[in-house]
Amino acid sequence: MTEDMKxxxxxxxxxxxxxxxxxxxxxxxxxxxxxxxSKRQELEKVHFLTREMIEQIISxxxxxxxxxxxxxxxxxxxxxxxxxxxxxPLLLKNIYDxxxxxxxxxxxxxxxxxxxxxxxxxxxxxxxxxxxxLAGEVARRGIxxxxxxxxxxxxxxxxxxxxxxxxxxxxxxxxxxxxxPPDNQDLMERIIHSGAVISEYAPGTPPLRGNxxxxxxxISGLSMGVTVVEAGEKSGSLITAExxxxxxxxxxxxxxxxxxxxxxxxxxxxxEGAKIVTxxxxxxEELNGVDLLDLLEEESCHKNEEICDNDVYPIFTEEExxxxxxxxxxxxxxxxxxxxxxxxxxxxxxxxxMLEIKGLVEQIPGKMFRLRK
Amino acid sequence: xxxxxxxxxLLGINGYVVEVETDISSGIPSFEIVGLGDVAVKxxxxxxxxxxxxxxxxxxxxxxxxxxxxxxxxxEGSSFDLAAAVGIMAATNxxxxxxxxxxxxxxxxxxxxxxxxxxxxxxxxxxxxxxxxEYLIINHENADEAAIVKGISVLPxxxxxxxxxxxxxxxEIWAHFTDTDAVFNENKVYDVDFADVKxxxxxxxxxxxxxxxxxxxxxxxxxxSGKTMLARRLPTILPAxxxxxxxxVTKIHSIAGLLPLRTPLITYRPFRSPHHTISATSLxxxxxNPKPGEVSLAHYGVLFxxxxxxxxxxxxxxxxxxxxxxxxxxxxxxxxxxxPAQVMLVCAANPCKCGNLLDESKxxxxxxxxxxxxLGRLSGPLLDxxxxxxxxxxxxxxxxxxxxxxxxxxxxRSRVSKARKIQLERYKGLSIYSNSQLxxxxxxxxxxxxxxxxxxxxxxxxxxxxxxRAHHRILKVSRTIADIDGSEDIKPCHLxxxxxxxxxxxxxxxxxxxxx
Numbered sequence: 001m002t003e004d005m006k007x008x009x010x011x012x013x014x015x016x017x018x019x020x021x022x023x024x025x026x027x028x029x030x031x032x033x034x035x036x037x038s039k040r041q042e043l044e045k046v047h048f049l050t051r052e053m054i055e056q057i058i059s060x061x062x063x064x065x066x067x068x069x070x071x072x073x074x075x076x077x078x079x080x081x082x083x084x085x086x087x088x089p090l091l092l093k094n095i096y097d098x099x100x101x102x103x104x105x106x107x108x109x110x111x112x113x114x115x116x117x118x119x120x121x122x123x124x125x126x127x128x129x130x131x132x133x134l135a136g137e138v139a140r141r142g143i144x145x146x147x148x149x150x151x152x153x154x155x156x157x158x159x160x161x162x163x164x165x166x167x168x169x170x171x172x173x174x175x176x177x178x179x180x181p182p183d184n185q186d187l188m189e190r191i192i193h194s195g196a197v198i199s200e201y202a203p204g205t206p207p208l209r210g211n212x213x214x215x216x217x218x219i220s221g222l223s224m225g226v227t228v229v230e231a232g233e234k235s236g237s238l239i240t241a242e243x244x245x246x247x248x249x250x251x252x253x254x255x256x257x258x259x260x261x262x263x264x265x266x267x268x269x270x271x272e273g274a275k276i277v278t279x280x281x282x283x284x285e286e287l288n289g290v291d292l293l294d295l296l297e298e299e300s301c302h303k304n305e306e307i308c309d310n311d312v313y314p315i316f317t318e319e320e321x322x323x324x325x326x327x328x329x330x331x332x333x334x335x336x337x338x339x340x341x342x343x344x345x346x347x348x349x350x351x352x353x354m355l356e357i358k359g360l361v362e363q364i365p366g367k368m369f370r371l372r373k
Numbered sequence: 374x375x376x377x378x379x380x381x382x383l384l385g386i387n388g389y390v391v392e393v394e395t396d397i398s399s400g401i402p403s404f405e406i407v408g409l410g411d412v413a414v415k416x417x418x419x420x421x422x423x424x425x426x427x428x429x430x431x432x433x434x435x436x437x438x439x440x441x442x443x444x445x446x447x448x449e450g451s452s453f454d455l456a457a458a459v460g461i462m463a464a465t466n467x468x469x470x471x472x473x474x475x476x477x478x479x480x481x482x483x484x485x486x487x488x489x490x491x492x493x494x495x496x497x498x499x500x501x502x503x504x505x506x507e508y509l510i511i512n513h514e515n516a517d518e519a520a521i522v523k524g525i526s527v528l529p530x531x532x533x534x535x536x537x538x539x540x541x542x543x544x545e546i547w548a549h550f551t552d553t554d555a556v557f558n559e560n561k562v563y564d565v566d567f568a569d570v571k572x573x574x575x576x577x578x579x580x581x582x583x584x585x586x587x588x589x590x591x592x593x594x595x596x597x598s599g600k601t602m603l604a605r606r607l608p609t610i611l612p613a614x615x616x617x618x619x620x621x622v623t624k625i626h627s628i629a630g631l632l633p634l635r636t637p638l639i640t641y642r643p644f645r646s647p648h649h650t651i652s653a654t655s656l657x658x659x660x661x662n663p664k665p666g667e668v669s670l671a672h673y674g675v676l677f678x679x680x681x682x683x684x685x686x687x688x689x690x691x692x693x694x695x696x697x698x699x700x701x702x703x704x705x706x707x708x709x710x711x712x713p714a715q716v717m718l719v720c721a722a723n724p725c726k727c728g729n730l731l732d733e734s735k736x737x738x739x740x741x742x743x744x745x746x747x748l749g750r751l752s753g754p755l756l757d758x759x760x761x762x763x764x765x766x767x768x769x770x771x772x773x774x775x776x777x778x779x780x781x782x783x784x785x786r787s788r789v790s791k792a793r794k795i796q797l798e799r800y801k802g803l804s805i806y807s808n809s810q811l812x813x814x815x816x817x818x819x820x821x822x823x824x825x826x827x828x829x830x831x832x833x834x835x836x837x838x839x840x841x842r843a844h845h846r847i848l849k850v851s852r853t854i855a856d857i858d859g860s861e862d863i864k865p866c867h868l869x870x871x872x873x874x875x876x877x878x879x880x881x882x883x884x885x886x887x888x889x
Contacts, residue, residue, distance in 0.1 A: 353872045
């Protein structure tokens with residue numbers, strides 16, 4: 001961490017001066033340090049700087065703030081990666097409006113192979129499960145999972161990657177020292193340990209509403225492709241898909257129930273040309289350089305065949321087997337299980353309890369049941 | 374001159390004999406009624422005076438004092454009018470009858486002398502019988518109800534004239550007859566049936582268990598899922614009221630003035646569904662002139678509290694005691710009144726504030742915090758009273774078109790009745806009648822489980838995140854499931870099914886975080 005960092009940090013906090021303007025200023029002044037020390041007369045000569053911008057550049061408090069940020073950066077062990085650094089992610093450098101500076105907690109390499117998983121904050125059990133599953137499968141094959149640490153799909157994707165021992169990156173809409181939403185504090189800590197938490201916002205920046213669409217461009221910017229797992233018509237994750245298109249990335253979408261409001265966005269994306277994903281293969285085969293041999297091994301756990309092999313599984317009663325055969329990874333209501341298995345409702349209830357205790361079946365609110373992975 | 378005439382007052386749901394003493398002495402003409410009467414009793418004077426005059430009889434211009442004994446109990450209402458009029462006429466010898474002490478007079482008087490009906494006649498008739506009264510004089514509209522009681526002669530009258538003529542031997546009045554057996558055994562057909570609800574087998578099974586053991590339960594489901602529809606049908610699978618039970622239910626409705634016209638006896642289980650804005654007093658009973666509350670009107674039936682999180686804390690707090698004791702005790706000056714309140718409590722709630730959490734076709738717009746808070750605020754003491762948690766899913770359209778025959782209430786009811794009989798046998802001599810009433814000490818004795826069962830419970834608690842309060846409840850419910858199954862012992866399958874009815878412990882309110 002050099003003294004120089006302070007000037008870069010300061011530059012990134014100047015309101016109204018994004019990457020395009022910063023680039024131009026660098027051309028004119030040579031370095032952020034020179035800009036820091038520039039005088040008002042010099043700045044007035046620059047045609048694209050408004051009076052407000054000049055005030056900000058000259059502002060003493062902002063410079064003091066930059067010093068404070070450096071302290072926080074040291075305290076939390078935050079890495080500051082400038083766009084000129086070798087360690088700045090290649091994929092991100094090439095987008096239209098890359099951040100001048102990114103703050104990183106954890107580890108980041110310049111050539112990460114990554115896929116983004118985004119979706120609704122109010123996801124259903126279906127969406128959350130698929131996100132966790134797909135992200136887990138992707139991460140297991142050495143591909144980094146990128147997402148936004150939000151509730152719902154983002155969290156499930158991060159969890160999925162962590163569960164399978166892979167890498168995941170969370171891109172925040174606030175300073176890298178702030179956990180938003182607060183319930184994800186613990187998740188954020190774990191991601192720092194086995195991946196990275198990234199932000200273009202200086203420490204202490206609150207999670208303002210306007211920050212989130214902007215950070216979405218970084219989510220897609222870091223990735224080779226963006227998978228929208230579950231999104232309603234107006235979901236913010238659709239913005240990320242937009243950015244992906246602009247940046248020339250692949251857009252994947254997981255289909256959902258035609259009746260489900262939570263899948264209206266994703267189904268629409270598919271209609272408009274996003275690649276449909278029903279299996280992790282659908283994602284992996286679009287990526288160059290991924291060892292496809294991996295795919296020929298182990299099918300994912302969507303087993304639906306008869307489970308009668310008593311050698312492999314613990315002994316189940318005939319009734320339990322009848323019920324297991326009705327279940328899949330999709331939640332099913334208990335009344336339907338009763339009809340499909342032919343058992344009356346009290347037998348279904350008691351057998352499901354046994355299967356839950358044995359760890360084979362998972363119950364979800366609404367008296368819905370599905371096979372546990 | 375002094376005369377004594379009998380009437381009847383009400384304390385709680387029982388009647389007590391009121392001696393109407395009339396004293397007429399010389400002095401400045403006045404008319405006083407004493408004996409802690411309320412405003413209606415005080416106004417009685419005007420009605421009595423006008424009724425007597427308009428019947429063509431003489432109202433004495435003397436000093437009249439009427440005492441309603443016992444004088445330390447509050448007297449309410451207008452039902453003493455008739456007795457007061459008779460008392461005055463007896464004291465002035467306009468009525469000459471030596472058997473007045475065998476009569477009881479109940480009725481309000483109109484200014485023109487007509488006798489009007491009153492409430493609470495059934496308990497009054499029962500009181501009359503208990504106290505050796507032979508003839509009950511009452512308005513003919515009240516006659517059906519009064520004549521349910523056998524052993525006294527109910528003489529219906531229309532006006533004061535008839536009463537006077539009868540007492541003077543000038544008019545014969547025939548005793549009214551109500552065919553009590555016929556009324557009681559009349560085809561008790563409810564206008565709703567479990568078969569009206571398509572599918573929802575899980576809910577129906579849960580309600581069958583609740584009915585069999587009289588377990589309080591809660592229905593959780595999105596709006597339109599059918600919670601209210603199913604709750605309304607619960608009385609149809611409860612066993613029929615016995616005659617004594619029917620009498621009690623009728624008494625309560627009678628004193629509340631809620632006995633429907635031409636219904637001398639209520640033979641169906643009550644279903645009360647108060648709105649969530651109800652006050653504590655209306656829910657439990659009381660008020661200045663104490664009246665039974667909803668919980669008493671639901672006695673031997675179902676008290677349905679829809680939208681339970683919306684009820685005021687106060688209302689739910691006062692409900693605790695009656696649910697515990699099976700009765701409501703109201704203290705008043707000089708007296709303590711008791712109203713019975715043995716009810717089956719059924720609560721209903723949405724799963725979250727917007728209601729859509731369990732509805733697959735709609736989107737839930739609540740934040741996770743809101744979801745946690747909504748059911749999370751149901752108080753511990755209230756939840757302690759609820760043995761069975763039932764999740765009601767929104768029925769999908771294609772399931773509504775299912776042609777399969779749905780089971781009728783009468784068929785479910787016969788299973789429920791059988792299970793109830795087993796409980797009555799088992800608890801004979803003890804002061805309880807159903808599994809839901811088992812206290813912890815009794816659970817030890819009556820809900821024994823074997824080694825396999827114990828292991829199952831242990832595993833269930835460890836793996837499924839059940840709360841400590843669930844343990845006894847699961848045992849009680851298992852006992853009921855075993856009873857329905859006709860099994861003396863509680864088998865592991867009974868326990869396993871009972872475990873399915875603890876959704877609140879596992880999924881809602883403060884536990885929701887784990888699963889989302």
